[in-house]
Amino acid sequence: MGIQEFTYLLQGLKWTLFLTAIGFAGGITFGILIALMRVSPSPWLRIPAVAWIGLFQGTPLLMQLFVAYFGLPLLGFDLPAWGAVAVALTAHASAFLGEIWRGAIQAVPRGQSEAAHALGLHTFSLMVDIVLPQAFKLSLPATVGFLVQLLKGTSLAAIVGFIELARAGTIVSNQIYRPLLVFAVVGALYFALCWPLSLWGRYLERRLGAGTAK
Incomplete structure (x- = not known):
């Protein structure tokens, strides 16, 4: 494998990192909303969040990519391949991150919320100043772990023809007929x-x- 083929793999790697960044950033944005809806006392907020989490955790990411790629144009959204993949990854990430952060929010000792209410803090101040900073620390290991899974999950974008790292490896392998070497480099x-x-x-x-423990 020469420098030209390796450069092509690096171009695919660039798109893998781009898709991961888009999916993770979008997942953070909507995941926070999902988490807050999930812990809301209102069933009008809680039930849609539960349904969203159940839908995207209960179906394969591959199917979600297919639905985004082929389904969004039917609804009038004519997105490029990377845009459809980004939408699917964002929705997928928001469900998992939302559930991770829901658990972290509920892991914060209830006594702190009760003390904040006793001091007259509003719900917004309670969440922003007390609960969310602690929940963020508690959720960091699981959030990083999901980021690893999301990065590897971008390889499924090849199924809709998008050329990221895994797809670039397949193309190079078909050109030089050395699949073991190529995918060793990809791995x-x-x-x-x-x-x-x-x-x-x-x-x-x-x-x-x-x-x-301390």
Whole structure:
């Protein structure tokens, strides 16, 4: 495999990172909303959030990519391939991150909320100043772990013809007829991205666990 083929793989890697960043940023934005709806006392907010989480956690990401790619044009949204993939990844990430953060929010000791109410704090101040900062720390290891899964999940975008790292590897392999070498390089690139993130997640888990034990 020459420099030209390796450069092509790096172009695919660029799109893998781009899709991961878009999906994760969108998942954070909508995941916070889903988490807040999930812990709301109002059933009008809580039930749609439960349904959203159930839908995207209970169906394969591959199917969600197909629905976004082929279904959105039927609704009048003529998106490029990367846009449809980004929508699917954002919806997928929002469901998982929303549930992760819902658990973190509910893990904050209830006594703190009761004390805040006794001091006359409004619900908005309670969430922003007291609950969410603590929930953010509690959810960090699981959030990083999901980021690793999302990065690897972008490889499914190849099924709708989008050329990210995995699809670029397939194209190069078909050109030079050396699949073992090509996908060893592809696997090494995924490993170089995912392994440090996994180590960071485990470090955060140990650090937060030690802090809780104290």
